[in-house]
Amino acid sequence: MKKCPYCAEEIQDEAIKCKFCRSMLTKNVSKTGQEIPQQDNRNWEYKEVPLSGKEKKTRIKIIIWGILLGIIAIWFLPSVFGFLGLIAVVIGLVGLLKGNVELLGIEDKKTAFAVMLGGVFLMLVSVYISTYKEDKKERQKREQIKQYEREHIEEFYQKGLDAVQQQKWNEANSFLDRVKRVDANYKELNKYLEKVRYEILSPEDKNTLAHIDEIYQKGMNAIKHKKRNEAMSCLEKIERVNPNYKDLKAQLNNLRDQLREQEEQKKQKKQKQEERIRKQKEMEPYIIKEPVKGEKVVLDTKTNLMWVWDGQFKGQVVFSNDYYDLNTLCESIVYAGYKGWRVPTIDELKTLIKGDEKPTINNKAFNCMDDRYWSSTFSDPPSSPLYGDDILVVNFSDGQIKHSYKKFGNYLRPVRGGRRR
Numbered sequence: 001m002k003k004c005p006y007c008a009e010e011i012q013d014e015a016i017k018c019k020f021c022r023s024m025l026t027k028n029v030s031k032t033g034q035e036i037p038q039q040d041n042r043n044w045e046y047k048e049v050p051l052s053g054k055e056k057k058t059r060i061k062i063i064i065w066g067i068l069l070g071i072i073a074i075w076f077l078p079s080v081f082g083f084l085g086l087i088a089v090v091i092g093l094v095g096l097l098k099g100n101v102e103l104l105g106i107e108d109k110k111t112a113f114a115v116m117l118g119g120v121f122l123m124l125v126s127v128y129i130s131t132y133k134e135d136k137k138e139r140q141k142r143e144q145i146k147q148y149e150r151e152h153i154e155e156f157y158q159k160g161l162d163a164v165q166q167q168k169w170n171e172a173n174s175f176l177d178r179v180k181r182v183d184a185n186y187k188e189l190n191k192y193l194e195k196v197r198y199e200i201l202s203p204e205d206k207n208t209l210a211h212i213d214e215i216y217q218k219g220m221n222a223i224k225h226k227k228r229n230e231a232m233s234c235l236e237k238i239e240r241v242n243p244n245y246k247d248l249k250a251q252l253n254n255l256r257d258q259l260r261e262q263e264e265q266k267k268q269k270k271q272k273q274e275e276r277i278r279k280q281k282e283m284e285p286y287i288i289k290e291p292v293k294g295e296k297v298v299l300d301t302k303t304n305l306m307w308v309w310d311g312q313f314k315g316q317v318v319f320s321n322d323y324y325d326l327n328t329l330c331e332s333i334v335y336a337g338y339k340g341w342r343v344p345t346i347d348e349l350k351t352l353i354k355g356d357e358k359p360t361i362n363n364k365a366f367n368c369m370d371d372r373y374w375s376s377t378f379s380d381p382p383s384s385p386l387y388g389d390d391i392l393v394v395n396f397s398d399g400q401i402k403h404s405y406k407k408f409g410n411y412l413r414p415v416r417g418g419r420r421r
Contacts, residue, residue: 001013002015004018004020004021004023004025005023005025006018006021006023007020007021007023009021087119090119093112093116146181146182149178149179149181149182150182153179153182153183153186156175156176156178156179157175157176157179157186157187157189159175160172160175160176160179160192160196161192163175164192164195164196167199169196169199169200170200172192172196173193173196173197173200176189176192176193176196177193180193201241204237205237205240205241208237208238208240208241209241209242212238212241212242212245215234215237215238216234216235216238216245216246216248218234219231219233219234219235219238219251220251222234223251223255228255228258228259228262229259231255232252232255232256232259235248235251235252235255236252239252279364282362282364283362283364283365284301285300285301285302286298286299286300286301286362286365286366287299287301288309288365289336290336291336291337291338292336292337295335295336295337296309296310296336297309297335297336297338298365298366300351302351303348303351304417305344305348305351305415305416305417306338306415306416306417307344307352307366307413307414307415308335308336308341308413308414308415309365309366309367310367311366311367311368311369311411311413312367312369312411326343326374326412327342327343327376330342330343330412330414333414335414338416339416340416340417341414341415341416342376342414342415342416343374343375343376343412343414343415344375344376344413344414344415345375345376345377346375346376346377346392346394346401347377348375348415349373349375349394349413350394350401352366352394352396353394353396353399354399355399358370358397359396359397360396360397360398360399361396368396368413369396369411370396370397371395371396371397371410371411372393372394372395372396372402372404372410372411373393373394373396373410373411373412373413374391374393374404374410374411374412375391375392375393375394376391377391377392378390378391378392379391379392379403390403390404390405390406391403391404391405391406392404393410
């Protein structure tokens with residue numbers, strides 16, 4: 001690479017003319033061998049030369065012919081122009097991202113955006129033309145079928161009558177239906193068509209048709225007594241043989257709405273039942289009861305023990321400074337209508353531990369503090385001779401068995417043997 005001596009832009013080493021300032025980089029020599037002074041092109045200004053009247057007319061003709069030829073080409077080759085439109089969109093996007101695509105003549109983002117819009121327009125036009133042509137083909141095909149049926153209506157009618165005489169009911173139905181699509185009142189069409197449709201009915205439907213009034217009345221009585229499934233069965237039988245019978249359509253629509261609502265109610269009921277069963281499984285083996293409003297108890301169906309639900313015991317005993325006070329309190333209280341409450345043993349408290357939760361207890365069944373709870377079991381031997389006897393407690397923050405001295409404070413969850421009060 002080298003620098004242009006006129007504009008200082010970097011150009012190729014082999015360049016003989018600067019692409020930036022358009023200055024010649026080599027000496028101009030005449031045929032006689034004399035050097036021609038080089039012109040300085042740096043200060044040249046581009047001036048647009050106005051077109052003559054003839055040139056203007058020529059350009060307008062070229063544009064008009066180009067538009068006409070483009071429309072004709074898109075009409076006959078929509079898929080090709082759709083592909084070209086896709087290519088134009090890609091080129092426009094590349095131009096917007098890179099800023100220029102010199103090989104394709106895109107020098108700025110405005111040109112790239114215009115190319116992309118032109119591609120989108122080509123794609124939309126090609127899709128529209130393709131869809132229009134497909135729809136036109138379908139319409140022409142349907143019209144051809146109708147025209148053919150109109151031209152051969154008498155032929156179809158006679159074939160239908162021949163099939164009736166030969167008792168080929170399905171074939172007769174096919175031919176007479178084609179006649180009906182063209183002219184519903186053609187000759188004696190309706191008389192023969194009614195006979196044919198009766199003959200192609202199943203024995204059950206023929207029986208329905210013979211007793212249609214009786215079946216309809218039976219369906220109305222079933223609706224009156226809210227036997228919706230029975231009513232639906234009766235009315236659907238009539239619908240198969242005579243859809244326009246009396247007010248059948250209105251009755252069926254109303255009945256179907258009621259059955260839909262009934263199914264929705266059953267579904268909701270089933271969901272509630274499943275939810276109740278799920279909660280019961282989460283609660284197992286515990287059952288919560290509330291004999292007295294605001295005083296809940298939990299019955300353990302495995303151990304047959306009854307526990308106080310409230311982990312703070314309604315605030316009556318949150319902490320106690322004397323273990324013997326707890327025993328006296330438990331023996332004197334009446335909670336949820338029950339007497340005989342006591343401090344649980346350490347083995348009874350251990351049955352409440354559930355290690356995969358925190359607090360380590362079934363939170364669906366119990367309200368529990370994340371702390372230690374009293375038991376009535378003394379530590380043997382004592383953990384420290386300095387403080388005398390100590391009592392085992394369960395720490396429900398981690399499910400571990402701990403030692404606690406009588407004068408320390410812990411929570412209490414009274415228990416009773418599950419006997420009747």
